Amino acid sequence: MATSPSPSRSRSRSLIEPDGGALVDLVVPETQRPSKMAEAEATMPKLKISKVDLEWIHVLSEGWASPLRGFMRESEYLQCLHFNFLRLSNGSIVNMSLPIVLAINDADKAAVGSSLNVALIAPRRDDGNDSIVAILRSVEIYKHNKEERIARTWGTTAPGLPYVEEVIAPAGNWLIGGDLEVLEPIRYNDGLDRYRISPSELRGEFERRKADAVFAFQLRNPVHNGHALLMNDTRKRLLEMGYQNPVLLLHPLGGFVKADDVPLDVRMEQHSKVLEDGVLDPKTTVLAIFPSPMHYAGPTEVQWHAKARINAGVNFYIVGRDPAGMSHPVEKRDLYDPDHGKKVLCMAPGLEKLNILPFKVAAYDTSINKMAYFDPSRAKDFLFISGTKMRSFAKNKENPPDGFMCPGGWEVLVKYYENLQANEAG
Template sequence: MASTIFIQPSFTSKSLNKSLNTHFVPSFKLPGSVSFKPRTVSQLSVRAGLIEPDGGKLVDLHVAEPERGLKKREAAPLPRVKLTRIDLQWVHVLSEGWASPLTGFMRESEFLQTLHFNSLRLGDGSFVNMSVPIVLAIDDSQKERIAESKRVTLVDSDDNPVAILNNIEIYKHLKEERIARTWGTTAPGLPYVEETITKAGNWLIGGDLEVIEPIKYHDGLDRFRLSPVELRQEFEKRNADAVFAFQLRNPVHNGHALLMTDTRRRLLEMGYKNPILLLHPLGGYTKADDVPLSWRMKQHEKVLEDGVLDPETTVVSIFPSPMHYAGPTEVQWHAKARINAGANFYIVGRDPAGMGHPIEKRDLYDADHGKKVLSMAPGLERLNILPFRVY
C-alpha cells in the first residue's frame, strides 16, 4: 500500500521569489449534504503513487481489433453524421478516457449537470468534475434523416466511418445558455464559439461511443499523443511516486522551466522519491494567434535535448483536447483530465485558459480566479493544486 505524506510546504523559493503561492479562501457548501472545503497543498494528506481515475476505472471506447471489420459492416447502413475537425478531436478525447467516466457524447442529463453544476453525479452519489460540455451538434435535416433510429454512424470529412453512436438521445441545442454559462458572456468574437457553436445545428445528439479505430493525425506528432493508459504505463515504468502536470498552449520559456524544476525540488523535499513531470501541451483546436502545435513540439524537444528539463524525469505528451478559452470554467476540465492520466499534482498559473475580452480592452477573466476555483472545485478534491505567481 502506498505511503501517506502530509504536506506542509510554504511553496516559496528564492529563485522564483514566491513563485508558488498558496491561497486561503472561505469555505462553502453546495446544496444538499455534500460539503466542499477549499484547500491548499499545505492542508492536504497525499498518497504517494498514481491517483485513481474518475469513477475508479479508465474508460476505453475503442472497438477491439478483431471486431473492427464487423463494426464497419454494422456502420454502413446506419444514418450518418459528418464530424467537423473539432468534433473528431472530441471523439479522440472521449475514446481514450480523458473524460472518464463519460462513455460518449453527453445526453441531456449530463449536459445540464455540466452547465449548472460543473460536475456529474455518479450512481453511488459521488461527484466527478465536468465543467465543459462535450456534445455533438446536428441540424434539422440530419435529425430528420435519423428519424427513429437508435444508432448513427459518425464519419470523417472523407465519409470514412469513425465510430458508432448507440442508444442515442436528441435534444435541443440551447446555444445562448450554453455560451453564457460556459464563458460568462455572450459577447461576439469568442474563438471557440465562432468556430463550433454559432453556425452549428439546433440539436445535440448524445449516446455511447464505439470508436472503430484509434484516431491518428498523420502529422508526424502521433508518437507524442499518449493515451491516459499509455501515460500511466510510462509513469509506472519510471517508478513515479508522484506526477505533476503542467499545460502550455505556447512555447516553454525560462520562467516555466525554472518553475517546473523548482516544483520537483520541493516535492523531493516533501519526501517523494521520484516525482515525474508531465509536460502536457494542448494539442487540439487553438485560436489563430497561438503558436502552432508543430513549432511548440519542436521547442519542447529542444528543451529536453539541451537539458533544460531532465529527460529522465520528464514525459512530454500532447493533450488532444480542443481549447475553449473559458477561463476558470475550462481550467477545471484541464485539471480533471490530468487526474485520468495519473497526475496527482497540477500546476496552475495566471489567468489559466483565459484570453482578452473580444470587444473591450481588458482580460475576459480575473487573473487569479482560475487557481482559486481549482482550490475548491467539486470533484477535484483528490488533486493537489500548485498555484504560482511570478513577480
Template sequence: MSLTIKLHDCHLNLLNNNHLGISKPKTKVPNLKLKFRTKPIYHSDPLLSVVYNSTMHASSARPPQSAVIKSSLIDPDGGALVDLVVPESQRAAKALEAEALPKVRLTKIDLEWVHVISEGWASPLRGFMREDQYLQSLHFNSLRIEDGSFVNMSLPIVLAIDDETKERIGSSNNVGLVGPGGDLVGVLSSIEIYKHNKEERIARTWGSTAPGLPYVEEVITPAGNWLIGGDLEVLDRVKYNDGLDHYRLSPRQLRKEFDRRQADAVFAFQLRNPVHNGHALLMNDTRRRLLDMGYKNPILLLHPLGGFTKPDDVPLDVRMEQHSKVLEDGVLDPETTIVGIFPSPMHYAGPTEVQWHAKARINAGANFYIVGRDPAGMGHPTENRDLYDPDHGKKVLSMAPGLEKLNILPFRVAAYDTVEKKMAFFDPSRAKDFLFISGTKMRAYAKSGENPPDGFMCPSGWKVLVNYYKSLQTEEASQQQAVLST
C-alpha cells in the first residue's frame, strides 16, 4: 500500500538560516510506504524532493551507514548519460560518410555547443534541437521526454545556417560538420531545417532586446536565418589544445572521480570570476553544513565556465591559474575539491540561464547546487542598473520544472569585515563595518596595482591577476606605440 502526501509547511530546518531544510513527518505511520513531496520553497530554502520508505529513511538527507556510495547520488536527466562520440573502431567509416555529405561550417561557439551536447551535459538531448524541442525550450524552459516526464532545458541549443548553406544542403537528410579550422567534426543526421526568428529567441531568452547583449551581438545577430537540428555523432572528443584540456572532465569522468573519492554528497559552485576569500568562505561553510547534516564526505565541484565570455571578463587561462593558487595555498582543501571546466558558452541571461547551469550539474552527478546574488546576470547594456532582479535567480531555481531532484543552496552574502580584517558573512546589525568589493572594483584594484584589503584574496592568487592586467597594459602601450610610429 502506498500513499502520496504533499508537504507544505512541515519543514525541519537542520541548518541555520534555512539553507538546507529537510522535511520529515512528525508522526510515523506503520506498514505504509510514504512518498512526501515538498511544495516549491522560495528564496532561502532548497527545493527538496524527500522520499521515505517504510523504515522512514530520508533518501535525500542523512545517508545510511551501510550504503554503498556510488555516483548514482543523483540520476542524469532521462536516466542515462548521453555520449555521442563515435567508437574508435567506427571512426574511419564515419569520417568517410561525413566527407561525402553537404557541409555545415561551425563557429568557435558552435563547436563549444558540440562539446556540450556530445559529452552529455544536456542529457537527454542527442543533438542540436529540432523545431519541436526548440519551441518547448523557448516557451516552457523544459522538454517532455518519452515517459511523459519533463527535464529542464531553459536555453535553446541550436545551430544556425545561412541561405547559401540551406540551398547547398538541398534534400539531403544528413550533413557533415566542419570545425573552425576546417577539420571534420562529426555528422548531423535526420536533419530538420526551420526558420530562425531571432527577435523572438532574443526576447524570450533574455527578456530584453536591448542592444549590447554580449551573446546576442557575438552569436545571434550575425547568424543565419535558419536553424538546423538533428542527431549528432562526433568523430572524436573535442579538444582545445590550450594546456587546459586536463581540466575539461566530462560528466562521466566526474562521476567516476566522485566514486573514487567516495563522495556521499557533491555540491557544485559555478563562477566566471577569480575566487576570492568570500567565495571560499561560502564553499567551506557549505561543506561544514553538509557535515552537520550527517554526510561523511561531501565533495566540492569548483566548476568555472569555460566557453564564450564577454571581453571584459578575466580569461579562462588566467582564472584557472588563479584557482590553482587558491588550492595550493590551502584556502580550499584539494582533498575535498575537484576543479573542472564547464565547457558551455555564457549567455548572461540571468534567471533563464541559471536553470541551464544547474541542470547541467545534475548530469555531472552533483546533488547540491550553490546559487547566489544575480546568477548569470550582468549590468543593463544601455542603462545604469542590473539587467535582472538580483534575487530572481535563486527564486526561479526553487520553482523550475525538472530541477526537483536537485537541492538548491542559496548562499548568504559575504563581504569584507573591516573590524575582523577578513571576508565574513554580512551582518546587517553592523552594516557600517562591511565593505562590498564588486568584480568591477576588484578589477580596478588589479589594473592599478593597488592591493585589496588584507584577507580579501590569497596573495599568490592576487598576484596572478595583477600580472595579467600588467601584461594587458604593456600590450596596449605597444599597440599604441605601433600606431603612432606608422
C-alpha cells in the first residue's frame, strides 16, 4: 500500500488515474437513445428491477466501478467474491470487494430464455408507470448461491444483516450479468440531484479548483465536530507535506441504508449547515453524494468505498474506527474488529496507488469542552457520544455538550426528530 508522500515544495496537479486507465461511461449518447429504446421495446424480454438495483445501475453508469462495464458475469463474480479483485486482460488487477450483481427468479430466467439482450425496467418517479431504463447485452445467467455470497461478504450468516434481509434474502436464485447500456442519466427528482456529481464531473471540479491533492471522507451519519477535526487536520497534514491546495471531497453515502439511519435529505441539509457555519471551509470542500447502497460489511466493504473514490480522482482516503461496521445483529458486540478496516485498506490488493490516512478516535474532551483525539492516559476526561446517544439527545430536545456539533447542524437534527415523532404519534 502506498504511504504518505515525503514533503516536497512542488506537487503535480494531475489527478490520479482511474482504475483500468479510462473512466467508464455507460450512458447512451442522446442521439442514439430513440433507436436503442425502440430496439428494446420491440425485440427484448423485459426484467423489472428493484430500487437498489437502480442504485447499482447508477453506480455502474457513471464509472464508480470502473473498469466494470455492467452487472458481473460469473467469472467476475467469483474473482470478486473469493479474491476481492478483478484481473484485467493485461494481467494487472483492480480492487473489487463487493459483488455488483443483478438477481432474477425462475420466471425471469424462463422469460429471458435464449435471448442475448434484455431490457431492464423500473417505475418512473413522476407517475409510477414502468419504463425501460437500461439494456443488458450479451447476458450470462448463473446460480445465485446466497449462503456463499453472504458468508464471504459479511463473514457471518447471522440473521438481521440489513442488506441481506432487505435485498438479498427476497431476491431470486439466479444472477444475470452482461454489458450495460443506460438509456439516460439516472435522476431521482428529490431535490438532491445537484449533489449527485459523477466521477467525471468531480474530476472537472477538482481541476477547476486547481487541486494538487484530493482527500475524501465518507460517512452515513451527521457531521459532528470530531469528524470536522479529522478533515481539517488532514488538510493541515497535506499542506505540511508540501501540497499547495488540498481539496476535501465530503462524500456521504446516498444509496440504501438501514431503517434507523438518518435519511439522506436530512443529512445533506445538516452537512450544508456545517459548511455555512464555517466548520468546514466551502472554498476547499466539495459536498457531493456517493450513490452506492450500503452493505455494512466492514473491512470488505471499506475497500469498495476507497476503490470507487479513485475513479473520482481522489488520492487520499481518510479512514477511522470501524469503517462500514455495525453492531453484531444478534450478540452485544461489534460485528468487526474496529481496527481491521484501516489495516485491510493499508494492504489491500489493487489499492496501492491510493494513500490511506488512518486517524485516532475523536471524542468529547471535557477538560477543554470540545472534540479532540482520545488520549488513553486521561480516559476519564473523554465522553464518547455514540450515534444512539446523539439521536437520544435530539429526540428528547436535549442539547449535546457545547462544541460537539455546530448549532445550525444540530437544529436540523432536532427538527427532523420532532417531525418524526409527530408523524409516529399521528
